[in-house]
Amino acid sequence: MQPTADPDQVGLDPRQLARLDAHFARYVEDGRLAGWQLVVARHGEVAHASTYGWLCRETGDPVPPDALWRIYSMTKPVTSVAAMMLWEEGRFELTDEISRWLPEFADVRVYGKGSATAPVTEPATEPIRVWHLLTHTSGLTYGHMRTSVVDAMYRAAGFDLDTVTDGDLAAACRGWAALPLLFQPGTRWGYSVATDVLGRLIEVISGQSLAGFCTERIFGPLGMADARWWVDDAEAHRLATLYTPDPATGKAVELTVMGAKARSRPGLFAGGAGLICTAADYQRFMQMLLNEGELDGVRLLGSRTVRYMTRNHLPGGADLDQLNAGGFAEAIFEGVGFGLGFAVVRDPIPARYPSSPGAYYWGGAASTAFWIDPAEELTVSFFTQLVPSSYHPIRPQLRQLIYSALR
DSSP states (O other), X not given: OOOSSOGGGGTBOHHHHHHHXXXXXXXXXXXXXXXXXXXXXXXXXXXXXXXXXXXXXXTTEEOOTTOBEEOGGGHHHHHHHHHHHHHHTTSOOTTSBGGGTOGGGTTOEEEXXXXXXXXXEEEOSSOOBHHHHHHTOSSOOOGGGOSSHHHHHHHXXXXXXXXXXXXXXXXXXXXXXXXXXXXXXXXXXXXXXXXXXXXXXXXXXXXXXXXXXXXXXXXHHHTOTTOBSSOOGXXXXXXXOOEEEOTTTOXXXXXXXXXXXXXXXOSSOOTTTOOEEOHHHHHHHHHHHHTTXXXXXXXXXXXXXXXXXXXXXXXXXXXXXXXXXSSOOSSOOTTEEEOSSSEEESOSTTTTSOOOTTOEEEEOTTSOEEEEEGGGTEEEEEEOOBSOTTSSOHXXXXXXXXXXXXX
């Protein structure tokens, strides 16, 4: 991953970019992160690419340019693009009920009151539709939220953050469908396993595994040579070690069991959290989106489709703060809507961070992040391996420093 243009040529201040690197170097020097990688591109040129620290602090291996990173929820935009490729083929409508392909979701119920062991539920007044999955308005949730009775029921059923790749995707969907929804579909926004269900929908409609579909239709055509769902022995030396903050010191300590999951083939190809890739791979994916569906003569999506995906689709044009059902997400809520797979900036003022209206983004559980700003022709991605992503203010600080470098 090397720059293809000087920062000055694309309207970026090299002194501010150096300040950016120095700022995040301190995260490594004081032990909060083991290492990181950053890529900034503008007008289709990579203007800044830097690494700092250790791929594995315990062995002293530095971060190489071709490091492999667990991107967790940065998988969601990839799965959403895969779904919309099938949509462009006329294989489904966004308003279709998902029970057409996944009959276990035909008679879902919604939590009303009561405990996790004795919940009182009611019938869903609206079926879960494809657009509910893409926008996280389905009523599904995550077990690791720890903010509702329903997510406690998910954990009791074996669905938690460190079990995301266990089992089989078809069986997981049957398990999620048997649990009550957090809210009536289409009425609120809640971060959830919806994109994993979308991945299963892709499998049933396409007749391929999600991994097979993405490899054949996205990774291969885009030249994302290192995008994968697990890391074999031959490439293990490039895989970054996974860390979590020590509760007493705040310093990063190795997260051994969860980190080891990347080293074996998963039974469940998690459309919401399963991918591992390099910074170069994700840069190509982002540039394709910034180019409205095309890269180097390869077109994955029509330009109107990408524009449609990156508009706010929340009911009434609301933002996440107005419709959020509670719990964590890889987004700021104020002034931010949600499209078909991405958070979308409506107005940067309420969130108190610089951006352009229409910029879209997401992040991952190990503190990775990306955003695309069409108005500035800007893409930014940051990779590290610290769970949870909410522990440090990496993302707002990254935005602050990047936009300060724009001329």
